[in-house]
Amino acid sequence: MTVDQISVFVENKPGRLAEIVAILGDAGVDMRAMSIADTSDFGILRLIVDDPKRAQDLLRTSGCVVSVTQVLAVAIADKPGSLSAVLGVLADADISVEYAYAFITRKKDDAYVIFRVEDNERSFEVLKKHGVKTAGAKELYDL
Amino acid sequence: MNYYQPEMECASQETLRGLQSKRLVKTVKRVYENVGYYRKLMDEKGVEPGDIKSLDDLPKLPFLTKDNLKDAYPYGLLAVPLADTVRIQSTSGTTGKRVVAFYTQDDIDIWDECCARAIVAAGGGKDDVVHVSYGYGLFTGGPGLNGGSHKVGSLTLPMSSGNTDRQIQFMCDLGSTILCCTPSYAAFLAETIIEQGLKGKLKLKAGIFGAEAWSEEMRRDIEERMGIKAYDIYGLTEITGPGVSFECDEQTGMHINEDHFLAEIIDPSTGEVLPEGSKGELVFTCITKEAFPLVRYRTRDICVLSRNRCSCGRTLVKMSRLMGRTDDMLIIRGVNVFPSQIETVLMNCGMTPNYQIIVDRVHHADTFEVRVEMTPEMFSDTVRDVSAREAELVSSMRAMLGISPKVTLVAPRTIARSEGKAVRVIDKRKI
Structure with missing residues (x-):
């Protein structure tokens, strides 16, 4: 139902993001999607990767502060209006979205949107009821 | 006994x-x-x-x-x-x-x-x-x-x-x-x-x-x-x-x-x-x-x-x-500040006591920054949570000291650990 997202604390310092990303790249961890939230003095790097367990271990061993969050991955048609429809379904059910980011892949026609919501289970049910496809962990990691 | x-x-x-x-x-x-x-x-x-x-x-x-x-x-x-x-x-x-x-x-x-x-x-x-x-x-x-x-x-x-x-x-x-x-x-x-x-x-x-x-x-x-x-x-x-x-x-x-x-x-x-x-x-x-x-x-x-x-x-x-x-008492904006007070606030907030106080003077006014190492307990995937904890640190420090520092969160183990006496204060003021 949900997907593991890895969040990493990024100190606001030139080169810090490059260092963190290199830790994963050097170890051959493949990124599916990423997003960065930033404030004036720090950033939060959020990642979907092909091997979340290994990515966490690598980052922690390198001294990064890491957290793992369960997020929803929704598959939508890669055409105008699809995201709006999904957001409408959530809004109608009074579900607020903490943050979201999207990515497309070469292998499928669908686009994927990652949603961070308060109640994953309820959101999942609501989306399912309205015929929205959610992607499981395996589907995403194997992309 | x-x-x-x-x-x-x-x-x-x-x-x-x-x-x-x-x-x-x-x-x-x-x-x-x-x-x-x-x-x-x-x-x-x-x-x-x-x-x-x-x-x-x-x-x-x-x-x-x-x-x-x-x-x-x-x-x-x-x-x-x-x-x-x-x-x-x-x-x-x-x-x-x-x-x-x-x-x-x-x-x-x-x-x-x-x-x-x-x-x-x-x-x-x-x-x-x-x-x-x-x-x-x-x-x-x-x-x-x-x-x-x-x-x-x-x-x-x-x-x-x-x-x-x-x-x-x-x-x-x-x-x-x-x-x-x-x-x-x-x-x-x-x-x-x-x-x-x-x-x-x-x-x-x-x-x-x-x-x-x-x-x-x-x-x-x-x-x-x-x-x-x-x-x-x-x-x-x-x-x-x-x-x-x-x-x-x-x-x-x-x-x-x-x-x-x-x-x-x-x-x-x-x-x-x-x-x-x-x-x-x-x-x-x-x-x-x-x-x-x-x-x-x-x-x-x-x-x-x-x-x-x-x-x-x-x-x-x-x-x-x-x-x-x-x-080692610092006088910042006219207020007496002891580094041990910062340590107390950090420990009360569940943080590690690894901090560095940086004082400077810009345009004739004191700047007061406390650099604190991020911990897994304090971190979250949302900016809202992390900012709230950062704000809590600032307000606890204000309550303890009477003045507000700027709190900067830094990566773990980036504040030098000393094997002897720890250097906690960098005072760059030239008066």
């Missing part, structure tokens, strides 16, 4: 005061006769040895400051012929004023006994393995605890500071039971031991930590992480070194070895002696030292004295944990 010298540690107030008066009178007479520098100071104040008849006359004597020690450097305050001295110890001289203190063999024996009292109070005995990770050499930490451990008859490991891997290996292999070092090094060792997964191999039961200011929260943190009981110890080279005062099981302050060192609390701005229980600058008078008996030496350490009955049975006066120093 164990004591090293119960007849002194648990003496009645009457016995103690009688002894103190006798020793004070003798010391004042001796320094007046043997040390030109003292004679001059006393003459300037219009005090003669004959005016000092008992403990009550102590406030009549002039104070001695670090500037006096600098003036009299190196031999100006030596109270015995060179032939009677056997050793010196010295301060690091980081403030540009190096202090050299002299010892006769008797002075060293008394110093060792003071440290032995501290080790016994921490549960040490002949069967213990005392691991001394204070620096050896000119610094008093290593030699002091080393001597104390010998007096007790414990097996002494003269590790000195640094080489953390070797420290931990000896601790595991030889079964160290009592660790003596600075609290910041103890915290560093605890972190490393846990990282290496070696906590289960330790036989440590107690730690005797001193030579820098630390907080109650830091104590609990070290105790929990190492599985030990942590005892505070206090001292300064000028007076003798560690063992001027030490903590007992009650952990509510350090008993001053006042059969050797008289303690007073004064108002640092007026020099007036304050009543028991007042917060002020600690002043010591050595009443048994032969070579370097400082009289009314202003330590610049801020604390409170208490004669409340202690459950350990010792009657020696207790000094509180240090509340700061008259000279």
